[in-house]
Amino acid sequence: MMQPYWTNGQATLYLGDAQEMLAELPAGSADCIVTSPPYYGPRDYGVPGQYGQEPTPAEYVETLRQTFSQARRVLADDGTLWLNLGDCYAANSDGWARGRDYNERQPATRPASRLSVPPKNLLGMPWRVALALQEDGWILRNAIVWHKPNAMPQSVLDRVSTRYEMIFLLVKQRRYWFDLDAIRESYTGDRPVPRRARGGCSRAIDGKYTPEVDAICGKRHGAAMMATGRRHAAANERGRNPGDVWSISTRPLRAAHFAAFPIDIPLRAIAAGCRLGGTVIDPFAGAATTALAARQLGRPFVGIEINEGFCDLARARILAATAQAQGEETETG
Template identity: 80%
Template structure:
């Protein structure tokens, strides 16, 4: 087993290829995977072996498929995978692929002749990956639309602008850890829910395991639930199910990693899909946004990143966040 690039009492960072590092982690050692791999053909990070610069969509899908086969082994049987992927287009009329964040000094190079579809085609990359993972026995439980209210404008005149990305929730078996109460949205007029102690969830009846038939077996956390009738239509006392459209604004990061997703996404994924004290892993750690969310929610974190500069950025952000939290605790103690 390789040595960590950096570690503290909460987080461990590994420098290397996601698939290779995952292959060295113990089986069942992770309770929740939250990650956003490099999107196909949109950015060149200048790192040998980087993901996203495969010559064809099929090659990109196979790269991720092989990586998540290792993730399957590492993930606990009752764990969850939250996978954020954006789409991309086939080459433009000049023969080169350019994403929404196109940088003329660092184009994503993808020759038109290597693609099987005419230029300007939306490739459907998120769904290609999701279907490939289904073929590997992952269970696709949700296709969540991440709506971006503040999405960057796009200089296109022959189509509408893109305002969303996909977040797929996948699991290994029908019964898995899922705490809906942790991510409920307050009903109109209700005050925000008070934070719960971590052990309250851990001691709940039958844990927080659900499968797709539990609601119709009268196992709705100790209450009866039927597909019709007043109980079915009444508002839940703890708030609404957040649904599969998440309106979450992007949060630009002034550091080098300009594609970091907002911390609100891993906060919600970890709260719902990781048992208290369970280990969170991000195989494409980038700027360590998932690490900061895991730290905020009291879960240990393992991150993998192929770029050494990004590992340094991740370490700096974790250290700064840790110092900030310690300072607040000292201040509150006074």
């Protein structure tokens, strides 16, 4: 039985390789997995066995496929996996390829990739991984675009700047736990009447179904169809579906590695994809952002991290958040 690096009863951290640690966890012990593995190649953390430094994109994809095969075993049958991944290029705009310094101006810090595409190609790594997981038996339910309104500017002149990353929602079976009401958003502005409420007519006046439109398109369906039509056309009183484009600003964390994603992402994923009291797992815990979201929503957390420094940082952040919450409860109590 593996021993945790640290635990406070609500959150538990394990130090080690994600794939190996997942293999030790009981089957079906997680209700939700929210994670962001190291992307392919941008940083060398100097830790043996680290992910993201594989020689080729294919080997990186295979590493994650094997890791999430173990994650699939650990995930409950009705659980959800939320996977955040960013993309990369075969070389930057100066011609510096992955693993090579063509101009010999700086040492190579990226893996010595043997690529099958010319330099400057966008590699499509998130989709390579997602499709590999799909072929491995996962059901790909959503490809969510995380739009970054405050994305860092890029010094490129021959393409547009990248301002988004992907978040994939994957599940094990057709029926799974998903609470849409928990993440609905408030309506803003006038909501146009859906096509279904207009009897299938694609034309309207000022976005509304009117007698004038009746004259152009014909009457709506008969009384037998009206109840169903109204039910589908009506705005949900709890709010609207947030859709698959999430505009969420990044939140830099100086104490952590640069890739820490904002807490808003795991907050939304856990609220929608984890039953009350269910356990949340992050196999690439990093700075424990997912742990903080799980604590805030009252879900137990299990994190795995290969870097001991990040484990210490994660523990410190969890303890600080817990102390702050207890202090606020004391003040309001």
